[in-house]
Amino acid sequence: MTKSRIAVILSTYNGEKYLAEQLDSIVSQEDVDVELLIRDDGSSDSTLALLREFAAAHPNVRCTAGENKGVTGSFMTVLEAADDSLDYYAFADQDDVWYPRKLANAVEALRSAPDPDLPLLYCSRLELVDERLRHLAVTRPLRDISFRNALFQNVLAGCTMVMNARARELVLRGGVAHNILMHDWWCYLAISAFGRILYDERAGIKYRQHDHNQVGARVRWSERIRWRYKRTLHGLYGHFPSEQNDLFLKIYGEDLPETERRFAEMTLAAKRSLLKRVILASSNHIRMQSPVDNFFARVGILINKF
Structure with a gap:
């Protein structure tokens, strides 16, 4: 071959x-x-x-x-x-x-x-x-x-x-x-x-793993929780996923499957409305990897840092 x-x-x-x-x-x-x-x-x-x-x-x-x-x-x-x-x-x-x-x-x-x-x-x-x-x-x-x-x-x-x-x-x-x-x-x-x-x-x-990793891995639970807390408050280099998602929708939105496009649009609309943030934070459609990730993602939505 x-x-x-x-x-x-x-x-x-x-x-x-x-x-x-x-x-x-x-x-x-x-x-x-x-x-x-x-x-x-x-x-x-x-x-x-x-x-x-x-x-x-x-x-x-x-x-x-x-x-x-x-x-x-x-x-x-x-x-x-x-x-x-x-x-x-x-x-x-x-x-x-x-x-x-x-x-x-x-x-x-x-x-x-x-x-x-x-x-x-x-x-x-x-x-x-x-x-x-x-x-x-x-x-x-x-x-x-x-x-x-x-x-x-x-x-x-x-x-x-x-x-x-x-x-x-x-x-x-x-x-x-x-x-x-x-x-x-x-x-x-x-x-x-x-x-x-x-x-x-x-x-x-x-x-x-060393002191100068751009993005390292968190091995212990305490490290994961501390990292998630900091990421929730400060984002990645001061920026948050919604900024990237907004750009993504502008480039790809018309071609997305309708259900996924609507969900992505709903997440962006929540940036402008407390009520919509409460609804989004309560949604069972958010997919996260762990209970820690899940908790901090929903907190981030409520405080409008997502």
Whole structure:
């Protein structure tokens, strides 16, 4: 069988400490042809020099550098610039280490999907490790992967995502949107609405936990509660899901199934009415992953921070 061609999209920023291990794990993936596309997002350490040296030694690695756009803008810029003739597109973080068959497992799942012409997105669990790659835990299985969950929270780790060409086309329909909260959250919204999410309960990467994670994992209950509390009050970088949902409806709203469009519109209407917020917070149509998530999502709705 012909090997699948996969664009692996990596955005770097001051990642010199752990980058070499991750680069090696990506180009060593088994049974796939990898095209590693790297954009450095304005690093001030030796990251860019390391990348250029690595790219010079690997013909399947391309490296560019640009102004600092932030993690979301940088990833989406590379996704848009990638060759549209490739089979699949994957995101990678700069400080993890991939299992040798991470991409091969994703391709197997995507090829086996009963509806291959749909926009498809593969994702998986994570093995949490410390700075020295020592095992800490495996993330909990997800219990609800749906558009209605994606309206309120992002539960899919971008570093596990692999999407087909139809999914990439869908995600980029509105161009590189500038008001999205996170690139992986935007993918989750679009593909859960119009395609299919393929969730693998096997872990595919060693997800390194350290002091400089852009978005880390919360292992203990106390950490999850504290994180949810802060996210409820302050959002993500000061922004809330409703801002992203409003943009999503402007781009995709006319094509959404009617029931989903009406629910999304109802969530936005609640921003302008206390009564509608009470009704929404009482709704059994809100889909969350855990009782903690459920509680804080409804509190956020009532205080108009959602």
